[in-house]
Every structure is written in C-alpha cells, then in structure tokens.
Amino acid sequence: MTTAPPKSLAPKIGFVSLGCPKALVDSERIITRLRAEGYELSASYQGADAVVVNTCGFLNSAKEESLAAIGEALAENGRVIVTGCLGIEADRILAAHPTVLAVTGPQQYEAVVEEVHKAVPRPPQPFVDLVPPQGVKLTPRHYAYVKISEGCNNRCSFCIIPALRGGLNSRPLGDVMREAERLVAAGVQELLVISQDTSAYGLDLGYAKSAWRGQDNETRFLSLAEALGSLGVWVRLHYVYPYPHVDRVLPLMAEGRVLPYLDIPFQHASPAVLKAMRRPAHQEKTLERIARWREICPDLAIRSTFIVGFPGETDDDFAALLDWLAEARLSRVGCFKYENVDGAAANALPGQVPEEIKHERYDLLMQHQQTISAELLEARVGKTIEVMVDEIDEEGAVARSHWDAPEIDGTVYLPGEMGLKPGDRLRVLVEAADDYDLFARSIDAEAARPVAVG
Numbered sequence: 001m002t003t004a005p006p007k008s009l010a011p012k013i014g015f016v017s018l019g020c021p022k023a024l025v026d027s028e029r030i031i032t033r034l035r036a037e038g039y040e041l042s043a044s045y046q047g048a049d050a051v052v053v054n055t056c057g058f059l060n061s062a063k064e065e066s067l068a069a070i071g072e073a074l075a076e077n078g079r080v081i082v083t084g085c086l087g088i089e090a091d092r093i094l095a096a097h098p099t100v101l102a103v104t105g106p107q108q109y110e111a112v113v114e115e116v117h118k119a120v121p122r123p124p125q126p127f128v129d130l131v132p133p134q135g136v137k138l139t140p141r142h143y144a145y146v147k148i149s150e151g152c153n154n155r156c157s158f159c160i161i162p163a164l165r166g167g168l169n170s171r172p173l174g175d176v177m178r179e180a181e182r183l184v185a186a187g188v189q190e191l192l193v194i195s196q197d198t199s200a201y202g203l204d205l206g207y208a209k210s211a212w213r214g215q216d217n218e219t220r221f222l223s224l225a226e227a228l229g230s231l232g233v234w235v236r237l238h239y240v241y242p243y244p245h246v247d248r249v250l251p252l253m254a255e256g257r258v259l260p261y262l263d264i265p266f267q268h269a270s271p272a273v274l275k276a277m278r279r280p281a282h283q284e285k286t287l288e289r290i291a292r293w294r295e296i297c298p299d300l301a302i303r304s305t306f307i308v309g310f311p312g313e314t315d316d317d318f319a320a321l322l323d324w325l326a327e328a329r330l331s332r333v334g335c336f337k338y339e340n341v342d343g344a345a346a347n348a349l350p351g352q353v354p355e356e357i358k359h360e361r362y363d364l365l366m367q368h369q370q371t372i373s374a375e376l377l378e379a380r381v382g383k384t385i386e387v388m389v390d391e392i393d394e395e396g397a398v399a400r401s402h403w404d405a406p407e408i409d410g411t412v413y414l415p416g417e418m419g420l421k422p423g424d425r426l427r428v429l430v431e432a433a434d435d436y437d438l439f440a441r442s443i444d445a446e447a448a449r450p451v452a453v454g
C-alpha cells in the first residue's frame with residue numbers, strides 16, 4: 001500500500017488575469033500578497049475555493065470579454081470576486097452576474113485581498129517564506145514587467161484610463177530600483193518598463209530625489225533609464241511619448257546600456273486627427289525627431305500602435321498616415337479599429353466612420369506595414385545579432401532580438417538549437433527572414449565546437 005502525499009490544507013484561489021501588462025502587474029501584486037498569507041494558487045476552476053477575475057475595461061470589446069470571463073468562472077466554480085478596470089462599473093457587472101461575491105476596482109489591492117479573506121478565511125499560519133523575494137511573477141522567470149507609475153495626466157479623447165486610474169502617480173526611483181534589483185537577483189534577464197506615460201515619469205513628484213545605492217537620484221525618465229541600464233540585463237522601454245527630453249535617452253541605447261527599442265503609441269500621423277485625439281506631443285514633428293534619434297542610435301527599433309477610423313478621419317488623413325509610415329519605417333506596428341468606449345469624450349465627436357471603411361483601412365495599413373517589416377527584416381540577413389531564448393520546443397530554440405518585446409513583436413527561430421534554456425543570451429547569425437520573424441543559428445555554440453581542418 002502506498003501512502004498518498006499529505007493533502008495541502010491551504011485554501012486555494014483561482015486567478016484569471018485579463019487586459020494589458022499593467023493589469024498583469026496588478027495581478028502579480030495581488031497574488032504575491034495572497035501567497036504571502038499562505039493561500040495557494042489553483043490552476044483549475046474546480047480546484048479553487050474561490051476565483052478572482054482581474055478585468056479589463058479599456059474598450060467595449062474588452063468589457064464584453066471580461067463579462068464573459070466572469071460568467072465562465074461563475075459557471076465553473078461559482079464563487080467569484082471581480083477586480084480591475086471594469087470594477088468601476090460595479091452596477092453593470094452585478095446586472096449581468098448578480099451572484100458574484102464582490103466587485104473591487106483597479107489597484108484596490110487591499111480591497112480585493114479583504115474580499116478574498118471574507119470568501120475564504122485566511123490560513124492560520126502565514127507562510128511568508130513561501131513567497132520568493134521578488135514576488136510571484138506571471139511572466140516567465142527570465143523577464144519581468146516593472147510598473148513605474150500609475151495613472152495618467154493626459155486626456156486623450158478616446159481613453160478613459162485617467163478616469164479609471166486617476167492622474168500620474170510615480171513610484172520614487174529608489175522603490176523601482178530596489179524591485180528591479182530583486183528581480184535581477186532572482187534570475188530575471190530582461191526588465192520591461194511599463195506605465196501609461198513612461199516619459200512623464202516623476203513629473204508629479206517634481207522629480208524629487210530618491211535614495212538608491214547610497215546616492216540621491218532624481219525620479220525622472222533619464223535617471224531611471226541610467227540606473228536600470230547599470231544592472232547588466234536587458235532594459236526595454238514601453239509607452240514613451242516623443243517629447244524632446246526623450247532624445248537624451250538615445251545615447252544610452254547607442255552605448256548598449258538600454259535596449260535600442262522604443263514603444264511609442266503614436267496612434268496617428270494626421271495633425272487633424274491627432275488634435276481631435278488630444279494626443280500628448282501631437283504638435284511635435286515626429287519624423288524629424290525619429291531621424292535625429294536614428295542619427296544617435298542607428299540600430300533603434302520603434303514599435304507603435306495606430307487607430308484607424310477615428311471620428312472625422314478622412315481619406316486624406318488616412319493617406320497621410322500611410323505616407324508617414326512609409327517614411328518612418330517603424331519596425332513593428334499594431335493597429336486597432338476605433339470603437340467608442342463608454343465615458344470617452346471622442347464618442348460625441350462628429351464624423352463617425354462606417355465599420356466597413358474601418359476594416360478597409362485596417363487591412364490597407366497592415367498590408368502596407370507588412371511590406372516595410374519584410375524589408376527591414378531582410379536587411380538583417382547575414383548579420384550577427386544577440387538574442388535571448390524564450391523557450392525550447394521540439395524544433396529548437398525560440399528567441400527574441402533586441403528589437404522584439406515578448407508577446408507583441410517578432411521571434412527569432414533557432415532550429416536545431418537544443419542545448420539552451422530560457423533566459424540564455426547568445427550571438428546568432430541571421431540566415432533568413434519572413435514578414436515578421438527571423439531564422440538564425442548560434443555562432444557562440446559554433447565557436448565552442450571543434451573546427452575541422454583540411
């Protein structure tokens with residue numbers, strides 16, 4: 001007779017995390033806190049004593065997806081606590097799903113944990129030592145998102161984030177750096193800086209000084225990039241706007257201290273549309289700025305997102321966007337078809353664009369950019385680049401270059417490279433490219449192989 005392993009008596013919480021990387025960071029914080037209190041995570045609905053659904057409320061389609069996820073959790077488990085961006089619309093959630101146990105809003109970590117306590121009493125012993133010092137990460141162990149601020153001071157007409165999350169609220173530089181150091185000490189090889197407006201970091205604090213490693217550093221974008229760049233891991237900057245002061249971070253990229261990568265959600269290029277969108281930096285001459293950045297750091301990759309079919313967008317505006325893209329030659333581009341979001345100012349704008357025109361423009365933009373992407377990647381063939389391995393599958397290693405963020409950008413496939421593990425960094429020779437991805441082989445391993453003579 002074999003003895004079954006002792007069954008864990010710790011209560012188990014299921015977790016469903018929807019939405020953007022910022023919501024993912026919120027989920028990580030909640031989970032870290034629950035694990036610190038001795039709760040365990042359940043990978044299945046059936047094994048959970050209750051389920052937390054962290055919702056997204058950014059677009060109407062995201063709200064629908066969140067409501068569907070709540071419905072699924074209720075059907076599968078029955079004991080559901082809702083949190084996240086859609087949480088500010090508690091009435092809507094309760095109208096659709098009256099049996100949810102509780103609804104809390106974005107960043108209400110204390111409130112959601114409190115609701116978990118009510119639903120599933122916390123275990124008598126807090127197993128604080130179960131939590132690794134870097135917290136619990138929902139991303140693979142070799143990369144991690146670092147959220148440097150909450151909220152946003154901008155008022156883009158299509159966006160309700162400031163209403164949901166309030167104004168800019170930056171974390172002091174020392175706080176961010178201590179978290180980054182913990183992550184690096186735990187083996188993280190790539191830090192992805194996220195916020196709603198990374199280039200505005202510290203503005204709300206008056207760029208106050210903050211102590212880190214015995215020195216006072218200003219809480220501002222450049223100091224943060226410098227400090228993160230000193231940790232010896234890849235540092236990737238997301239959600240940056242093309243303000244003049246961003247120029248100063250380019251030398252760090254040229255020197256290899258920060259990845260030569262900027263994620264800038266331009267959203268459009270036509271001045272009229274940008275004005276109607278009330279975009280930050282909408283009066284900047286972005287093509288000139290991009291040209292200047294490339295003079296400083298020729299290897300720079302820019303990724304961006306665009307909205308087509310914004311109210312009032314004319315054929316000429318859309319043509320201006322395509323022309324701009326042809327000139328800007330961005331490395332990576334995502335596109336959204338505009339949709340009204342409850343509570344957003346843009347809903348009231350005249351000139352709503354018919355759905356079929358939105359689809360047409362979306363297809364045109366993606367085809368246009370596909371050609372640019374293929375040309376840019378083709379130019380990498382024959383070059384030696386550094387990559388980081390994300391996973392190993394049956395065909396070899398799947399990696400990313402300096403110019404590819406996880407989940408959203410491209411991939412570098414290393415067929416036949418099996419002796420690697422996630423987080424490994426190596427030099428590879430690019431042998432082929434398609435529209436979005438590269439194919440390469442390791443030259444580091446080759447250097448280690450005996451060389452046949454004769």
Ligand code: SF4
Nearest residue numbers: 152154156159161196
């Ligand atoms: S910058 Fe604009 S789109 Fe981004 S969160 Fe702020 S208001 Fe919303």
